[in-house]
Amino acid sequence: MQKQEEKALDGVRVIDFTWALAGPFATRMLGDHGAEIIKIERQDGDLTRRVPPFPERSGVNRGGYFNNHNRNKYGMKLNMKDPRGAEIAKKLISKSQVVVENFGSGIFERWGFGYEELCKVKPDIILVSMPGFGHSGPYRDQIGYGQTLQAFSGWFDLTGYPGHPPSGFSFAFSDYLSGGFAAVMTLAALKQWRKTGEGCYIEIPQFEVLVSMLGTNFLDYFVNHRAPGRSGNSLPPHVRAAAPHGAYPCKGEDRWCVITLFTDEDWQAFCKAIGTPPWTRESKFTTILGRLENAEELNERVGSWTLNHTPDEVMSILQNAGVAAGAVREIRDLVDMDPQMKHFGFYVEAEHAELGKRLFENTAFRLSDTPGKINWAAPLLGEHMDFVCKEILGMTEDEINQYIIDGVL
Amino acid sequence: MMSENKKPENLLAGVQVLEIANEMGQYCGKMLADLGAEVIKIESPGGDSSRRIGPFYKDTPSAERSLRWWYHNTNKKSITLNLKTNDGLDIFKKLIKGADVLVETPEPGRMEGAGLGYGVLSELNPRLVLSCITGFGMNGPYCKYKASNLVGAGMGGMMSIVGDQDKPPIAPCGEAGYLTVCIFGAIATLLALYRQEAIGKGQLIDIPMQTCVASCLEYAFPYYAYLGTNLKRMGSRLQSFGPGKNTFCYPTKDGGYVYGVTSAPPLDWMEEEGMVDDLKEDERLWYDWMYRIEKEEHVNDVFSRFVKTHTKKEMYDQLLEKRSVWSTVRTIEEVANDPHLRERGFFTEVKHPDLGQDITYARPPAIIDGKVGRLRPSPKIGEHNEEIYSGRMGMEKEEIIALVSAGVI
Known part of the structure; x- marks a missing residue:
């Protein structure tokens, strides 16, 4: 060879x-x-x-x-x-x-x-x-x-x-x-x-x-006696305050986009990027504690916005505003379409x-x-x-x- | 031959690593530090922002009490340095001259903007290996995109194959995206170090989370590349339709779960208990996997009924006794109290002098010539300032005081 x-x-x-x-x-x-x-x-x-x-x-x-x-x-x-x-x-x-x-x-x-x-x-x-x-x-x-x-x-x-x-x-x-x-x-x-x-x-x-590779979970168990449960894509509040944080439904069949917000600046940038709809100004959503407490409603609100866009549109709108978002790529997307992989x-x-x-x-x-x-x-x-x-x-x-x-x- | 000086922490003895890494890249440095490299974390004065990620010791948030920080930074040292000041840059450049590796998780363009791009650094020190861990790579259309663990798992394709079909895609628990890029990052760094040992020259390494995650999709890639099949999430069911390893999750009598592989069920045990139905008579099931897939519903019914008559504890004991590949789905608590791990000393006590207490950690999993690696607690903010600035760089006390008061260290 x-x-x-x-x-x-x-x-x-x-x-x-x-x-x-x-x-x-x-x-x-x-x-x-x-x-x-x-x-x-x-x-x-x-x-x-x-x-x-x-x-x-x-x-x-x-x-x-x-x-x-x-x-x-x-x-x-x-x-x-x-x-x-x-x-x-x-x-x-x-x-x-x-x-x-x-x-x-x-x-x-x-x-x-x-x-x-x-x-x-x-x-x-x-x-x-x-x-x-x-x-x-x-x-x-x-x-x-x-x-x-x-x-x-x-x-x-x-x-x-x-x-x-x-x-x-x-x-x-x-x-x-x-x-x-x-x-x-x-x-x-x-x-x-x-x-x-x-x-x-x-x-x-x-x-x-x-x-x-689950080392932090075991430390948490030995120190805090915590028995964690399944939490989907959410971060448990004892780990990190993050909301919205998850996969949201997009335009198309079974298409999704991941959105992850951690700081208040992230939230401000997110609201601006989606055109500051009135719900974002409701007091229950303007603080991180409020967003965590009302996560279910928040996720629905976010989902009703993402549904109007393809995963790539959501990603590009939010990333251009400095928010960490990404399409849920399927294998065919990675092989055929993703410009970064190319x-x-x-x-x-x-x-x-x-x-x-x-x-x-x-x-x-x-x-x-x-x-x-x-x-x-x-x-x-x-x-x-x-x-x-x-x-x-x-x-x-x-x-x-x-x-x-x-x-x- | 077995020798006394061969221990995990001696494999990389003498290798000097600088780390400017947020939560995305710290496990890479941990793996190097656990093998004996001297990993010096450079934190901004006041401490790295990832110290604010939980969980925390006794659920009391503090920069020195993040369990996540503790675990991802064992065996490292910490100095504080403000890279936004000219004095800070000067000191950093001196540090670079003595380093073998810089592991960083740079925001796009930030290091070049600060005059710290690879060109400048390699001129200062041609031996330097620069390992750049990022979400999407150092250039290309998405290189400026922000990443998080979830964004990496989504954009790398992993989320599309995890989760239930009628629910959103999810990521494997914990920090699957970060862990993946860190393992690949450590491999890449060690490849470059091996090369450095041979020719005396370092190199620049581009380590994107997206491509690393996309390397770990098992069946999804070949199925698409060879058959055009776009595999997607299907719960606990294995992606492959192959000779036989379809897998399912079966509930026990008492709310636990058993993870079963349909090709290798504990048939004899089921027969003993009169619950094997016709699975033994129908021999074709066990040599013709296509046929087994046809009969999958029936086979699964029989398995489900069987598991449902047992407690999780009964399943656990008997599956081990019978050396079955089936396994109970164990909780963190069960694994933390695992007799096998206990006998192997896997969970090990580490002294935390400031707490006046020993803390139980998962030790690094590799054993060299029968010896386990040393585990030192993660450093406090700037814990090694004196050792490095005064001991190693020869700064005078007054100089250090001046730099501290000017916000440089």
């Missing part, structure tokens, strides 16, 4: 045993910025190769979900249950800086890949382990599945409308939080390695990542060996000198066996064929 320009992580090789979403998202961040990610898959492939959407027909090499999360990686199949497979993996590790895994606790050690063992083949290795619940404690062996971790850690109970069941959320935000956090930790370890030549062993329980170049094309030209999410931030890039799409299952076996491991064609016949590769 050609590398056109310099990237932040040029020269770093990562042996990536991760599967599903949290782990692959962590290594995607590293791969986008030049790390060479060798994705080791079971012979039937990462589970998410079977996850839709599939254009036309399904197939392990045809999934859009897998493609988006595994671009810029090298694909390698390996039978880790065969001792020779494990040997090959160790040889790869001996030529790498980082190993990442997100199996259930204990699996990696059962393979003989505990940190102490890996240090024997590569004394300065960085091992990043992302178990669901951690390598100790009573829930160590529970299954850490992102969706349910969100329920288990407190996120779901707080997400939803007051007086209604939790809405949960229909995607694994948890995997992005713990995958992102794992990327932070890996990079910090790499930074130390670059400076001191030392590796380390990092344990990142995904459950604890999720709990830590300006940033957030959606870009790359060529997939079987699917042809496809759209990808670009890196979300931009480094001025080493911006990162989508160089190629996700690998076909085992696509880069030759590259890995020959160029990194120095195997001959005959050796490779024998391993394939024996079911090792």
Whole structure:
């Protein structure tokens, strides 16, 4: 694979045993910025190769979900249950800086890949382990599945409308939080390695990542014994006085705009921007305490104004007056229409060996000198066996064929 | 190999970070500080306005008692400095010369206007990494737009996939937009620091909340890019119609909720209690996910009836006992008293000398070579003025007094 320009992580090789979403998202961040990610898959492939959407027909090499999360990686199949497979993996590790895994606790050690063992083949290795619940404690062996971790850690109970069941959320935000956090930790370890030549062993329980991201709520519980409830889009008054603060209905089918006011200046600017209708001068709305107390009526009033405008009109009218407002973008808005996303170049094309030209999410931030890039799409299952076996491991064609016949590769 | 000096707070030892960040960007600095970077917050004299965000210690508002501030600023230092004065700018420029990173959440154009754009700063210190966390990016049509957590969650597309269909879109609880941009911000900053270690030069990083949030939508992007399907909110139901992970929220007998994954229900337990209906006989349900979707209403009825006959506590105990991926929807209080977290020492006491009291915090979730990170309380307004201005910059006492009385520090 050609590398056109310099990237932040040029020269770093990562042996990536991760599967599903949290782990692959962590290594995607590293791969986008030049790390060479060798994705080791079971012979039937990462589970998410079977996850839709599939254009036309399904197939392990045809999934859009897998493609988006595994671009810029090298694909390698390996039978880790065969001792020779494990040997090959160790040889790869001996030529790498980082190993990442997100199996259930204990699996990696059962393979003989505990940190102490890996240090024997590569004394300065960085091992990043992302178990669901951690390598100790009573829930160590529970299954850490992102969706349910969100329920288990407190996120779901707080997400939803007051007086209604939790809405949960229909995607694994948890995997992005713990995958992102794992990327932070890996990079910090790499930074130390670059400076001191030392590796380390990092344990990142995904459950604890999720709990830590609600840290203020736990402080509030321990200090004030507060048991918070669901509050929709409103900020609870013990957190921050903000009204209006929420999503308001706009012109069009199921279209919404977010409006968030915090200060008195925000309120003045808001009133002026919507033409100072008489209700805004009613005394119950002129103070923040009044607006909080009469939030329901306030929201109706605001909604009756927003209904006459599209989300983009509301946003532009209010933003031009200095009020924080934003359309509730749907995915098709982001991809097709949002001018800021276009300006940033957030959606870009790359060529997939079987699917042809496809759209990808670009890196979300931009480094001025080493911006990162989508160089190629996700690998076909085992696509880069030759590259890995020959160029990194120095195997001959005959050796490779024998391993394939024996079911090792 | 395990070594004594490897601890979380040593990974970034020696890295100097300046932070001029409002509530949007403080978690980024926290992650760096928790890993041992010296993060010096620059606050305006009188303290940062985000100190006014609650909840507060014992619900008593004060700039030193915001629990939100406490949690987002652990392990940092604070100095006060008025960047609107010439003396303040001079001091800031001296600080920049010794810094590796400046994390900022600038209002558009403000830093350039003050003569503190990247061009000027990098001339003072070519090693400087400048991490700009904003709502929409440093340029482009929306770059001057104001952002809030909710605006970020809306404009990044996340709200469109959270909530119930018959109600307004909502954001995941807490500060989902801010957390997301901060995690990406920390990743970007560490990438640039790694690069800095290699070539001795820093760079400018553009970190918009909108693109960061838009990177975490899981199914929504590939479904639209591959099939043109515009996925929207559907309660706790998973976005994917794939092999099987449809998810739902089921109420318990006593007002609690269980989050269930339809592909992996506790069928044996249901059978033991005579409540499995025909779900075991109809084997096709468990290998043909299309068929399961056809039968979804029936399957959900059976699950709902089963969950409804149990208390939340019974569900909780049995689901863990059976290692099910199903989970109860736990409250903050339940998570705060979780035996697993207790055994792992996750909630940890931090001394607050001024209160004469230990406060319980969620510790940083990563463990390095078996060691957890040190946690120091957030700084008070200007707590480190003397250490930095006199100790490090060598200012005389009289000089400091003069600057304080002139409103510079």
